[in-house]
Amino acid sequence: MAGNNGVGDRPDWLPDGMDPNSSYNLEIRIVAHNCRTRWYELSKVVDADRTNFRSLVAEVVDKNPHGYGDLVKVFYYCMDTKVNIQVCTDQDLLEMFEKHKVSKCCFLTFAYHKPSVDPPIIPVWEFGSSDKSVDPPVTPSIASPILGEASNSTHAQYDEPEILANPNPIYEHVGVDDEGLYLDLGPNYPPPPPNPKAGNKGREAEISEDEICSESDESSDDESDEEMVTDRGPEPMPDVNYDKKNPPMDVGTLYSNMKAFKIALASHSAKHEYHYLVEKSDPGRYRMHCKFKEELDCQWRIHASTLKDGVTVKVKRNPHPHDCQSAKRVGVCVGITQEWVCSKVVDWLKEDGNIQIKELIRRLKNEYKVNVPYRRVYKGKNLAMDQIYGPWDKSFDNLFRFKAQIEESSPGSFVIIDHHTINNKIRFNRLFFALKACVDGFLRGCRPYLAVDSTFLNGRFRGQLCVACAVDGHNWMYPVAVGVIDSETNENWVWFMERLKEVIGSPDGLTFCTDCGQAVMNGVSEVFPEAEHRECMYHLVQNFKKRFSGKVFDDHLWAASYSWSPYLFNKHYIAMAQAKPEAMVYLHENHKKLWTRSQYRTGSKVDYVTNNLAESFNNWIKPEKGKNIDDLLDTIR
Structure with a gap:
């Protein structure tokens, strides 16, 4: 334990330049169920005026990582009551500092444990014992996945064609919640005002250094040494401001x-x-x-x-x-x-x-x-x-911390991280994320309609972001679940749909709308065989016009899709079949899902013939797709 054996009233654990009035020495123990010893010990000196609970825990955990999915709880030993009191907020931390204002020494215990088990037993602090501390271990963090190759795009961008254009695009309008009513990204608080007290301290440090330098020549060696030990602060950094675009190279710069x-x-x-x-x-x-x-x-x-x-x-x-x-x-x-x-x-x-x-x-x-x-x-x-x-490779390690925080803050939410082992190293594979509030809102307040799609991630991880998006009572998009996969394969889409079914079940009248991708269509058909499956008319037209074109299709193809009654649908369909029978054969063989309103069920109460709902989400998240995965998920949250 650090003592107060420094020069004068200055304890020996206090580094030069720190304020002795607000500095505290933290004696920290780390306990866990799988510890090779009773605990690990370390010491840390902090400034109570500049330390908050979140940053303190982050610094300790970063140097002493816990296991996958572990929770971290912090306790301090109260000298008056002889018990360990849990610290959860900044206010608890301030109370701890206030109780140890005289001794300037606090005794903390960090307990690592799985969410399914109770925290390990907190050992009692025994002062004056001869037990030697054990150096904290350097546990390896999760290995980051290798840089994946870019997948082939399934969503090619097309200019609006002059032929086969949608005559009624307003029917496919999807409102985006610009007011943040459902997708609240958090308030933008203004930056805190500068701390005048801190500024004065910095100026006092500079003045004290100049005074020390000027007085050291006139004073005795003993007085100079005492001043340097008790008063001298860190040397001020020189002024290095310059034009970054055209830096000067003059002598003295x-x-x-x-x-x-x-x-x-x-x-x-x-x-x-x-x-x-x-x-x-x-x-x-x-x-x-x-x-x-x-x-x-x-x-x-x-x-x-x-x-x-x-x-x-x-x-x-x-x-x-x-x-x-x-x-x-x-x-x-x-x-x-x-x-x-x-x-x-x-x-x-x-x-x-x-x-x-x-x-x-x-x-x-x-x-x-x-x-x-x-x-x-x-x-x-x-x-x-x-x-x-932040470092790209550490973003995958942070996913487990993200999972633990979500499960603690929003019980019942789903954060499923799938990984595999390559050469005895854990590599990220895919992820599924659904907040309980979004799932409950969909099941209780939204129509049973889900638009499913994926979009490319353009950061260093060249994967895909999947989304299952609903529409609420305001006709605004309502994201229910998202996922991260490496590519659009049958296996990945089946895995995503299986996780989605675990979350929402199979509500009555459930309807899916997808594009023409074979992998996503197979995933929906295999996991939700009883659900109504619609096909995006826009993607159908993009494939159709590569093979067939003409005025008859301009007049009748979109009209057939928007037809409410079988009579009108057959009228437009027969006109196209008489003009070019092979075109209708192509539709029968390659586009077997529902693409006309005349064949939709009425249970979903949604009549969109395109997948604009999911495309609206893709457009909303587009500026964020270059972020690391942990930051991307936090933005979506």
């Missing part, structure tokens, strides 16, 4: 670290069309000269190195201007690395995460006059996406 300097140098050279060669490069210095030093006698060179802090980089020599011919650079630059690409495209990707690689290459060419290889831009984009959304 500061950069935050060597990586930032290399990126700035590459931007500077690209902007002014220099081509340089690196003469010396190590963690503490960087020296380069013009590539045409021998050919054109160009004396331009730059030398930069780190300051005493070992991090900040300063340009120390740049004696000659660069005046040689720049045309020989021919659109290349030695400093254009994937890190440089990341720094330039990250702002573009924050605005639109779906920008394609070729578009990024074009923008870099227009902005910096450099030809960046496709592979390098691809890697730079991945680095930028990791900066924005």
Whole structure:
């Protein structure tokens, strides 16, 4: 246990620069049913003014991962009552700090356990024992799946044809809940105002450092040492603000670290069309000269190195201007690395995460006059996406935490993660997600109609996002369940439909509408054989017009689909059959599901002849499809 044996009233566990009034030492034990010892111990120093419950748990769990699907509960030992009290909110955390305001030392226990079993027994804290702590284990996290190959598109984009156009598109209108009545993405709270107290502390730290430096020459060694131990804060970072598009390379220019300097140098050279060669490069210095030093006698060179802090980089020599011919650079630059690409495209990707690689290459060419290889831009984009959304491979690990949080916050919800083992490593396979509130709303307040479709994910995981979407009393789309699969295969669609049946059962009058994809149609027919199965008229027409065309089909095909009575349907059908009998043979053989209103049952009370309901969901989620899977599911939630 850490004690208070520091200099004066300052405890020895308190790092320099932290406020002793608001800092607390946390002695933490981690217990679990499968622990090889009674517990694992670690220590952590936090600032009570800047620590919240969620971030504290995240930091501890990130360094000491739990098992798949485990829950995490936190307790602190109350010195007055001699019992362990559970911590669930920020208010509980503040109460814990208040109770230990004098000792500045709190004793926490993190309990890992499965949702189906009770937490492990919390051991009693015995002070003064000789038990030695055990270093926390480094447990491997879930292995991330390999980068999947892109699937062939089943939803090709077509311009609205002049022939066989839908004469009544307003009949297929689907309202999207723009008011967030059902798809509440959460309020956008304004950012918190700056903490004046924290700002004053920072300024006091800077002032105290200057005072210490000036007084240390006049005061005795003992007094100087005491001041440095008790009052000195961390050294302030130098001001390294500069124009990122045209960084200066004047002598005395500061950069935050060597990586930032290399990126700035590459931007500077690209902007002014220099081509340089690196003469010396190590963690503490960087020296380069013009590539045409021998050919054109160009004396331009730059030398930069780190300051005493070992991090900040300063340009120390740049004696000659660069005046040689720049045309020989021919659109290349030695400093254009994937890190440089990341720094330039990250702002573009924050605005639109779906920008394609070729578009990024074009923008870099227009902005910096450099030809960046496709592979390098691809890697730079991945680095930028990791900066924005977090590491891609860890997003699959987070799915189990997402599942545990959903099941705890919304009991009865379904988050089913299917995985397989490859070379003794767990790999993500597919996922099914349905909130209990959405399922109950569909069964109790919506018509028994589901539009089923999938859309491509355009992030690093090239899978497909499946959706089963209903329509509510306002004629707005009402998502019931979503899934993530690697491709549209019979096996994946049967698995998705089986999970959907476990969730909603088989309500009376249940009706499905799908496109013409064989995999999704087989999945619906195999799992829901008793349900009415409709086929999207738009997809039928797109396939039909590749083989047949003519005015007779323009006049009668869509009209046959919208016909309410068998008499009108037969009238339009016979007109097409007399003009081209082989066209009707094609419809009979290849489009056997229902595609005309005259054959619909009345139980669903929905007369859509297209699958616009699911397509509306696909269009709504389109800006988010480049996110990692955990962020995508959280957005849908």
